[in-house]
């Protein structure tokens with residue numbers, strides 16, 4: 001038979017569309033042509049495949065070889081098609097039985113020696129392959145990624161000879177053993193909350209933010225531990241569910257990071273402020289996920305928030321509302337999930353010492369104004385809580401307080417508050433739409449009047465008011481209360497510091 005068909009998978013966003021590799025050998029001058037929208041790395045595949053086959057002891061047919069990657073309108077990138085192309089040539093030339101491949105899909109980049117190398121986006125392909133009812137063959141280096149997906153039948157291979165051995169019956173491959181989701185990677189390597197000394201307000205803010213999934217902005221002079229506070233967040237968040245862990249692992253697989261060390265821990269990403277738009281939200285010719293997608297189901301921490309390019313920050317608005325990012329390229333649209341919790345930190349002014357008792361601030365008023373203007377009102381509106389962090393006295397730093405609880409104690413309360421929210425409305429308070437707010441959050445008459453007075457005085461936007469109500473609802477949930485009363489609202493309003501700074505700016509504060 002001079003025609004062979006091998007099944008494999010391409011990559012589009014975090015999906016793995018099916019690709020069929022058709023190989024035809026015909027008479028004529030020896031040549032090899034790949035058709036079906038291949039990119040450079042795929043076109044170079046012919047040289048790798050030829051060397052790998054020869055070095056593995058096979059014969060490279062001296063005939064006219066045509067390889068078609070179907071469907072033709074799907075762009076194909078990377079070295080992932082090397083293995084199916086090699087198997088196709090071997091099957092078409094009768095060196096391995098061609099009828100064995102119908103129930104299999106495979107992918108892998110070939111080294112010139114015939115070894116099989118790591119490729120990206122293996123986990124989504126394994127999931128899709130399992131749904132199609134086939135068995136997947138992946139590079140050994142990718143085995144860690146697929147261990148999380150319990151149901152699939154997967155073989156991991158390290159060389160071309162191992163694959164052909166399996167099909168000729170020389171040496172049957174062993175299936176990849178799934179890991180036990182009950183025990184794997186439940187441990188957390190985030191910082192424990194007990195490292196935060198003093199700072200009762202910061203602890204409280206972190207607890208509320210964790211309980212309701214709220215965005216949180218710390219601002220204060222350098223050296224007050226803003227970054228440390230943010231890094232404690234993963235430790236007081238519940239571990240991922242199995243479904244979420246697979247989703248997050250699929251994203252890391254697509255990004256080419258391989259397997260996650262602690263697959264059930266929520267991701268914590270803190271990109272540098274020089275990050276480009278593509279690095280932050282994703283993109284490129286063949287769109288890859290950015291930091292906001294890598295933070296899906298976890299935390300995105302933006303340190304030195306005003307130092308980020310304003311255009312880049314503006315791009316966060318859409319995913320903050322919809323939980324996904326849509327990247328449009330000439331021919332196709334790619335969607336990546338981006339349901340993350342935003343933590344941010346900033347100095348109060350460019351030099352950092354505005355309002356500090358020890359250091360005088362050396363900034364001119366217009367510099368401070370320009371610095372703060374970089375944060376647009378709409379972005380600030382989308383962060384539920386703002387917290388001013390001040391420097392601690394030496395005595396507090398040296399004598400840990402009695403109330404310094406560990407992450408485990410706080411996590412127990414967070415879990416309880418989250419349970420209340422899911423029982424009531426099947427989602428976290430931070431995710432309630434304004435219509436759902438009306439339905440699930442009922443304010444008493446006195447509370448409503450009181451809140452209206454405050455809104456008027458501070459000149460808050462309607463979006464900011466909704467944020468206040470959501471945070472207040474979480475505070476009530478943390479205190480196990482169905483009713484929302486004035487102290488809950490008052491505490492939530494206290495976390496809108498910067499709104500007040502903005503309204504004060506009209507009186508010359510900024």
Ligand SMILES: [Zn+2]
Nearest residue numbers: 349351361363
């Ligand atoms: Zn300053």
